[in-house]
Amino acid sequence: MSGETSFFDAWIKGFVDFWPELLEASIDTLYMVFTSTLLSLFFGFFLAVLLIITHPGGLRPQPGIYRVLDALVNLGRSFPFIILLIAIQPFTRLSVGKTIDSEAAIVPLTVAAIPFAARVLEGSFLEVERGVVEAARSFGAGTGQIIFRVMLPEALPALILNAAVIAVTLLGYAAMAGVVGGGGLGDLAIRYGYNRFKPEVMLYSIVILVIMVQCIQSLGNLLYKKLR
Numbered sequence: 321m322s323g324e325t326s327f328f329d330a331w332i333k334g335f336v337d338f339w340p341e342l343l344e345a346s347i348d349t350l351y352m353v354f355t356s357t358l359l360s361l362f363f364g365f366f367l368a369v370l371l372i373i374t375h376p377g378g379l380r381p382q383p384g385i386y387r388v389l390d391a392l393v394n395l396g397r398s399f400p401f402i403i404l405l406i407a408i409q410p411f412t413r414l415s416v417g418k419t420i421d422s423e424a425a426i427v428p429l430t431v432a433a434i435p436f437a438a439r440v441l442e443g444s445f446l447e448v449e450r451g452v453v454e455a456a457r458s459f460g461a462g463t464g465q466i467i468f469r470v471m472l473p474e475a476l477p478a479l480i481l482n483a484a485v486i487a488v489t490l491l492g493y494a495a496m497a498g499v500v501g502g503g504g505l506g507d508l509a510i511r512y513g514y515n516r517f518k519p520e521v522m523l524y525s526i527v528i529l530v531i532m533v534q535c536i537q538s539l540g541n542l543l544y545k546k547l548r
Contacts, residue, residue, distance in 0.1 A: 335524055341508060346528055348422040349504035352494045356429035357487045363430075364437025367393070369467055371442045379453075379463050396435030401493050404432050405500060422503030429493055437486050444478035445471050477547040484540020488533050495529060505529055 335342070371389055374382040399407075405428045409419045412427040448471045456470045472479075498506025505525040513522025 338521060338524060341512075342505075342524055342528065345503075345505045345508040345525070346532075349491070349494050349506075349529075349532070352422045352425050352429060352497070352502075352504055353487055353490045356426050356433060356490050356494075357483065359426070359430040360433035360437040360486060360490070361441075361483060363434045364441055367434065367438035368441035368445060371438065372445045372467070372471070373463065375446075379466060393435045393438050396432075397439065399432070401428070401432050401496055402499065404428055405497060405502075420501040420503075425494065425497040425502035425504070429490055429497065432493060433486060433490055436489065437482075440482040440485065441479060444475040444482055447478055448474045477544050480547060481540050481544040484537055487536050487540075491529065491532055491536070495525075 367389070371386065371393070372378050373380045374386040374389065376383050376386065378386075405425075408428055408431060411431075412419050412424050415427050416424050418424045452470060452474060453466060456466050461470065494502070494504050495506035495509070496502075498504060498508070498510045501507060505528060509522045509525040512518045513520075513525065
């Protein structure tokens with residue numbers, strides 16, 4: 321019993337001693353996730369709108385265009401993030417002037433998340449009852465009005481829930497970016513937990529990431545229930 325207590329006390333003491341680095345890394349991780357989530361939702365929204373409009377059963381069916389967009393989205397989602405992270409380093413350097421730290425990691429995070437965001441947002445829009453859309457069309461609503469005044473409000477709860485899913489996914493990607501010096505908790509876990517043989521630091525990072533996931537998903541679930 322005393323052994324367990326001493327181990328727990330040592331674990332807590334180590335956590336407190338390393339807290340400044342953990343706090344800084346946590347802030348960097350949240351910055352990366354929050355920014356890339358907003359950017360991917362912004363660009364993914366417009367891509368999802370194009371998919372909804374050109375869908376064979378959409379507002380302005382264009383099967384040929386839809387197939388091309390659908391293939392591009394699937395292609396973007398098929399790249400493993402760690403490969404994409406390295407492959408677009410020239411683009412990252414061109415965009416932000418560097419390839420290392422949390423700011424640079426936002427670029428590949430956003431690029432990786434846009435196709436995923438577009439697909440889940442498309443799914444949210446497709447969940448809107450067809451009768452609601454047809455009713456708006458019968459009253460003379462245009463395509464833009466149907467999307468922004470009918471489908472968007474109806475799909476908002478699902479959009480919020482899917483935004484939480486995207487943020488959680490990007491949290492995992494952000495940790496993975498630490499392999500190439502992307503900053504945040506992943507970078508801290510690699511530098512100290514792996515390279516300097518301090519497994520307790522890796523454990524601290526994992527615990528914080530788990531807490532972040534729970535908080536993000538709980539917030540998404542709460543907003544979903546309130547909006548619905």
